[in-house]
Amino acid sequence: MADVEEHPTPIIGRGESVITKKTTTEDEETALDSDDEIALIKESQGWKFPKVKLHAWDPENEKQWEATGKFIARRNLLASIPNLTCGFGVWLVWSVIVTRIQKMHDQDVNVYPFQDWGSPQGKAYRSTLFLLPAVAGLSGGTLRIPNSFLTQVAGGRNVVFSTSILLCIPMIMAGIALSDPNCPFNLLIAAALLSGVGGGAFASSMSNISFYYPKRLQGMALGYNGGIGNLGVSISQLLAPLLMSVGGTSIMIEGDSPVSGWPANAGWLWFPLCAASAILAFFFMSNQPNHGEKTNFVSLINFYWMEAFGFLASFIGVITLIQTRDAAMLNTPAGQVIHKFLLVLLACACEHVFMMLSPKKARDRVKKQVVIFKRKHTYVMTWLYIMCFGSFIGYSGSFPKLIVDLFGYLTADGCLQTAGDFVPAGNGMTSDTCEGEWKVGYDYPNPNAPNGSAVAWIGAAVGSLVRPVGGIMADKYGGAKMTNLAIIWCTLAAFGQGALVQTVSQMEDPTSNKAYYGLFIFLFINLFACCGFMNGTTFRTIGVLFPPEEAGPVLGWSSAIASYGAFVIPVMFGIALQAGNPQITFYCLGGYYVTCFFVNFWYYLRPGCEKPGV
Numbered sequence: 001m002a003d004v005e006e007h008p009t010p011i012i013g014r015g016e017s018v019i020t021k022k023t024t025t026e027d028e029e030t031a032l033d034s035d036d037e038i039a040l041i042k043e044s045q046g047w048k049f050p051k052v053k054l055h056a057w058d059p060e061n062e063k064q065w066e067a068t069g070k071f072i073a074r075r076n077l078l079a080s081i082p083n084l085t086c087g088f089g090v091w092l093v094w095s096v097i098v099t100r101i102q103k104m105h106d107q108d109v110n111v112y113p114f115q116d117w118g119s120p121q122g123k124a125y126r127s128t129l130f131l132l133p134a135v136a137g138l139s140g141g142t143l144r145i146p147n148s149f150l151t152q153v154a155g156g157r158n159v160v161f162s163t164s165i166l167l168c169i170p171m172i173m174a175g176i177a178l179s180d181p182n183c184p185f186n187l188l189i190a191a192a193l194l195s196g197v198g199g200g201a202f203a204s205s206m207s208n209i210s211f212y213y214p215k216r217l218q219g220m221a222l223g224y225n226g227g228i229g230n231l232g233v234s235i236s237q238l239l240a241p242l243l244m245s246v247g248g249t250s251i252m253i254e255g256d257s258p259v260s261g262w263p264a265n266a267g268w269l270w271f272p273l274c275a276a277s278a279i280l281a282f283f284f285m286s287n288q289p290n291h292g293e294k295t296n297f298v299s300l301i302n303f304y305w306m307e308a309f310g311f312l313a314s315f316i317g318v319i320t321l322i323q324t325r326d327a328a329m330l331n332t333p334a335g336q337v338i339h340k341f342l343l344v345l346l347a348c349a350c351e352h353v354f355m356m357l358s359p360k361k362a363r364d365r366v367k368k369q370v371v372i373f374k375r376k377h378t379y380v381m382t383w384l385y386i387m388c389f390g391s392f393i394g395y396s397g398s399f400p401k402l403i404v405d406l407f408g409y410l411t412a413d414g415c416l417q418t419a420g421d422f423v424p425a426g427n428g429m430t431s432d433t434c435e436g437e438w439k440v441g442y443d444y445p446n447p448n449a450p451n452g453s454a455v456a457w458i459g460a461a462v463g464s465l466v467r468p469v470g471g472i473m474a475d476k477y478g479g480a481k482m483t484n485l486a487i488i489w490c491t492l493a494a495f496g497q498g499a500l501v502q503t504v505s506q507m508e509d510p511t512s513n514k515a516y517y518g519l520f521i522f523l524f525i526n527l528f529a530c531c532g533f534m535n536g537t538t539f540r541t542i543g544v545l546f547p548p549e550e551a552g553p554v555l556g557w558s559s560a561i562a563s564y565g566a567f568v569i570p571v572m573f574g575i576a577l578q579a580g581n582p583q584i585t586f587y588c589l590g591g592y593y594v595t596c597f598f599v600n601f602w603y604y605l606r607p608g609c610e611k612p613g614v
Helices: 034-044 062-092 094-107 122-131 131-154 156-177 184-208 215-243 265-285 296-323 333-355 360-375 376-407 458-479 478-505 509-543 548-561 565-579 583-604
Strands: 004-010 020-024 029-031 409-417 421-426 436-445
Touching: 004 215, 020 296, 034 062, 034 094, 062 094, 062 131, 062 156, 062 184, 062 215, 062 376, 094 122, 094 131, 094 215, 094 265, 094 376, 122 131, 122 265, 122 376, 122 436, 122 565, 131 184, 131 296, 131 333, 131 360, 131 376, 131 548, 131 565, 156 265, 156 296, 184 215, 184 296, 184 548, 215 376, 215 458, 215 509, 215 548, 265 376, 296 333, 296 360, 296 583, 333 565, 376 409, 376 458, 376 478, 376 509, 376 548, 376 565, 376 583, 421 436, 436 548, 458 478, 458 509, 478 509, 565 583
Parallel strands: none
Antiparallel strands: 004 020, 020 029, 409 421, 409 436
């Protein structure tokens, strides 16, 4: 028998993270003894300072899975979830912050006047505020591109805990900046841009968890990680309004009445949670055998290098947004929409170029994964996932503010007094008796407006909780089949919501629109539910449609493109609201859902389709 030479050779299990084999001089491969493999892996088991780097990993090996793999996978999942929850919470908290800023500004126009942006008023002010969640969305989508590949470049544990550390920065900025009622809008834009790291976290988190579970459990594992992680949106929309309603001394502008509201508390809500989650990931998550470099130090350099270029690409997109906000093409709603899509393309293109400027070893790892761009189904599934997650995250960023914009204002002629109060015409108030500026068709706060913050969190919560259900049902009945059933549901809800919003916005007596409020909330919850369900079904489809080593990057990249919905959809609502036709956004989305139905049917469901049974 020839002498045996030991050469570590990866067996493809989940990507390159795999069992080591011995290679003989006769090119005969024999697997390591299963008991030896399990003994090596057990060094990473337990809760008391487990070894970070796994010696081997193959979740499809039933003996290994039952002996130790199941525990390690579950521990990583449990540590991953709170970090992803913080990511979503920070990313989407701006949708809640802007509603509080808007209400405080409505009480006193000298509170948060944003003089560096020309002190906008009325609809222009509300449209400007939409930019904060939109900027966070643009940044989050752009940062998902490098995060799609970072798990294999830097190691899942390193990526997760580092991301949570970065999440602390924008929350500290928000906590400090918003304590000043004269804070510059550009500073809030910078904080929103940095919050995009929370959006980017989804791509790396889902890619990382996909390596830990066998194919038969992909829908369940990804559903729990993504679904419970998505609850960060609901936590922001439920707890942030409560915390922003309590505080010490009310904001006082010299000569004006005190204005209650403490939006800075939203930042202080998430900062300690992000810090605690980073510690949890640092101690209890693992790096796959062939992920990252030999030392964590080099792996972390690669992580921060690629994240820095992601921020740079986002910065280019945001700066272009600011510098072109007075461009001639923005004079029409269509021009404004085209402008926003061009910004997405610019940021996306910049980031793809910047990734090639990474350190050589990191760049080589990225190049091994870009084979996914040669796969037709990468683009098919991305088109479908934009429908699911793009809609979910876009609605999450828009829902709280849409409630305020559609039901929180009345329109009337009247007097805008010098103190900033508006008095509608009637009861002796005429243009002759007005001691200020007479306004025609002026929007003013509805004193009987419904409390939107009491229900705004429900939509995202329903969508998040139903995501694991979608994954589990897709494991049982097939992802494509479950997706198409949900598309029908989603399309009907979108067109129905468009018709309702059109009715509300065109009512001659705006005071009676409260009668439609319950139906508006019901239809929105339906939109969230079907989008959350499809998030689970489509990710299960990706998990079984692609080879294991490609599924992770496809999960990340498709979610990266879809997450631009957090930028595009709030901006589209802002544009449509300013033009007086908010229903157009719902009609456009409904039409897009119809195309998704036929694409999904053609490739995965029709008789003789290319990929049946996925």
